[in-house]
Amino acid sequence: MQIQLQKHILALRHTFSISRESHDFQDTLIVSLSLNGHTGFGEATSNPYYKITIESMMAEIEAVRKEVAAYDFQNPEAFHGFLRARGLSNFALCAMDLAAHDLYGKLRGKPLYELWGTQNDRYPLTNYTIGIAPVVDMVAKMKEMPWPIYKIKLGTQDDVAIVRELRKHTDAVFRIDANCAWTAKKTIANAPVLKELGVEFLEQPLKADDWEGMEKVAHHSVLPVIADESCILETDVEKCALHFNGINIKLTKCGGLTPALRMIKKGKELGLKVMVGCMTESSVGISAIAQLLPQLDYVDMDGAMLLKEDIAKGVEIQENGKVIFPELAGSGITLL
16 A cells, blocks of 8 residues: 655635634645555544544654554454554544545445445534634624534633523524543533533533542533544543543544444443544544444534635535535545
């Protein structure tokens, strides 16, 4: 297999702010894997919270370039194990794994969801994310993008007041993501008011390692709570089942589609609601997430919708949330 690496700087439509950071651009790495006249594409974005840069991922992949060129590619799962054994970080592993899955589907001539034995006739609608901003700007973003489900980023001193104001302007379902900014006490106190305001669930209100606080929340919150920062690896799923109602799997954080498929299966076995989220990827990463849709309860795959300009073509999300799957096999990706 031949590897090609490309760094892109994705410009966002609006400044994107969460409780711990703000940015106007998102760096991303696109990996191309080519074999027998077919090319698969994968993606992983940089992330300062996890100390991941495009340069660090490229260095990791360059270190295994010769071994990958000589590798006898049969299926993505075995290839993932081969790369894991060579010490790649989960982010670099994700980019390679997504490319391997796209390539495998194209070699087989079928979309991934079909190879996994699922059908795309029913699937959850993606939410559209509204980042932290002055409330007038948050309202303007909703009016710019009318949508049936909004994920509202919070973590300010006026969170409940913000939701009250947003509710005046839409009857859409709200999901709240505090990105670790709340305490157990605040979460339990906020939940009844937010439920009355049409909030469906809370995502990662407490710090990732505050298991004691999450146990209190699990017993006293009137809203379901979904793990994000607390659920990174496959081994986190079982622990989260004791403290959360569901898990949000990020492909970049867990290492790609290969471990995500196992996490989905484990989560369902444990009675958890299962969500897959994005990290402001282009349509390369979003199209990979879309292949999992038939297996999910919730999904956050609006990354490409938040960009000024996309760098790829793949799965298309229409104004009503309907997903149009491309005829191309694999994840259906072509670079623009």
